Amino acid sequence: MMREVAVIGYGMSKFGRRDDSTLMDMLREASTVAIKTAGAEKGDIDTLYVASMLSGELSKQTAIGTALADELSLLPVPADRIENGPASGASAVKQAVLAVGSEVYDLALVVGGEKMRHAPSNEVAELLASMTHPTAEYVQGVTLPSLAAMFAMLYMQRYGVERKHLSLIAIKNHRNALKNPHAHLHRPLTLEGIYSLPEAEVNNPVVSEPLRLFDCCPITDGAASVLLCPAERANEFTDEPVTIAGFGQATDSLALQDRDDPTVLQAVRKSSDKAFQMAGVTPKDIDFAELHDAFTILEIAESEDAGFFEKGTAHKAVEEGVTELDGDLPINTSGGLKARGHPVGATGVAQIVELAQQLRGEAEERQVADAEYGYSCNFGGFGNNVLSFVLRRG
């Protein structure tokens, strides 16, 4: 049995368009806050993990773990970069959990970040597409929005999801983001404005049919950080520790077309099963969840495959307000990728930040009452490498 690991500190940079800052600036910004909220000193830190998908491609910086260790004056701590596409952040958290769990290291700092907005959006779209199947998808011109659109179309045909449900998710997540000072988008949306009114066609244009602008997360700059330590040492640093009760990671066919049923996210199912099993809980025990809504349809599909709703029914739960901040299972209280933003390598870490913040009762205006268990799902590739975490208060 691995020893238990706790989250003792968390930090976020402002997410958004950060022309003022380099990737390194944002990594420093987030990690400095994580160390401070933990009441830790730099000298306490034993190892460093940096998550970034495109630091080499977009910031011309490789081996960025070393650079951050130097920048933060953490030398000579071990430092590595972890890359797993859009799930780089959760993969880095997992590596840090294993590092602490192995008893080789005690305090592990994890920082995920991406700087993307300075690049032309077609260049970013192509770089993101480099996570798809090299011959079946990438060289054919497939992009992530086009995969998500095919997925959404199948989902609509099979389960009766309508465009309106997708809009409701965007509206909810934008509403939650208004209560998150670190979120990228602070802009209220209405069903009229993006769906019902004639002008909605203009306000919310097609990106890839049936997905519209407000079904897609923005391109965002930002960083997020957590500081981990052995659970048995957490009270040295905080009265409000949060335990990593369970985690799981699973891969699936690289190409969407190779899956028996493309609407079933096997890697979400398998990774969440593992996380729940390790935590000794079921989906019913979860009080709130951060899901990977890079596209609105994904929040629906993940909430089903993680076991919160029967397959094909989550859109009804959305309509009934179950996933609202005051509903039975609030989803994406942070604003999600849709509105908090999706600096790719930061996202999986930012999800853990939101879980820790909620479980410590420090989420202020967006606080979920009496939350004991939180769940996160970081979705790599088009669902071909997924990590799930269950965090527990105390």
Next chain:
Amino acid sequence: MMREVAVIGYGMSKFGRRDDSTLMDMLREASTVAIKTAGAEKGDIDTLYVASMLSGELSKQTAIGTALADELSLLPVPADRIENGPASGASAVKQAVLAVGSEVYDLALVVGGEKMRHAPSNEVAELLASMTHPTAEYVQGVTLPSLAAMFAMLYMQRYGVERKHLSLIAIKNHRNALKNPHAHLHRPLTLEGIYSLPEAEVNNPVVSEPLRLFDCCPITDGAASVLLCPAERANEFTDEPVTIAGFGQATDSLALQDRDDPTVLQAVRKSSDKAFQMAGVTPKDIDFAELHDAFTILEIAESEDAGFFEKGTAHKAVEEGVTELDGDLPINTSGGLKARGHPVGATGVAQIVELAQQLRGEAEERQVADAEYGYSCNFGGFGNNVLSFVLRRG
């Protein structure tokens, strides 16, 4: 205490110019051999680590861990890419050791690879330079050969190393590579040909004074793989297990100019100290070593800072033949980066392959007699992120 971890299988692709193969082809080639030599089945494997520095930049493939999991039919195993510049390979081995050591996973497959030769060499030089300090070095046009040249110059001035000593290292490593069928360069060198004869000026031209062509490793395509398991389970797979007795990783100032004494490789000292301490041995117990001779001067400096020779004396040991295959401490029996080649992300894994092969007595013509302990040093950046391993027979 972490549970002990063993190497039960190893594999290498042919290193060299591999126009016939993609990066994925070579990763598959190496890992298939590692699984086979372990007598393991794909279904036994619990997790996968892929090391590559430039898979995104040079092969337009991100999240390559997922792609390899699918390619090898290992789904749904967890898979991640680890990037730490030229030490990506050893960092991936370390992550896998922690994963197995944590008791969360049993069999961990590690594969490192790089495909570089298809790109113009100035493009490769620039991509490699992206591991240097972004403002103090990279934007000033610093390259790795230029840093190594400054380092060599200081070393020559202070310790009396001569060009001849550097040539002797190249000659030794080329000689060893002749006995390694996977090596990139199968080309005997002589002191006359690259140093003494008038024609040597032409044969061995200056790259960056005082370093010549044959002081620099080639640009190489290739992949290397090891399969790890808990030491207590090793005998299920092999009669010749090899134990990872110790490991250490340390960072140092990103920029060479920020170091108090640039000729001292602090990260080599600190990482090797940790590895020796964990293994309960001293440098005197080591029977052979794989060092990171991206430039010949580095073999000299690392062999000193790892504790095998007093500072400033290793060049004399080279001259006396101590580090030859039949010497007291054979160094780079594989041919080293100089002649086996340096597919960046593969190198740290290839060093562990050589250690395992030697310790199992399977190194054929280049076998070191009665080897019980082997040491490896994988040098990231310009010595700013170094990993050391000590492996033990049995």
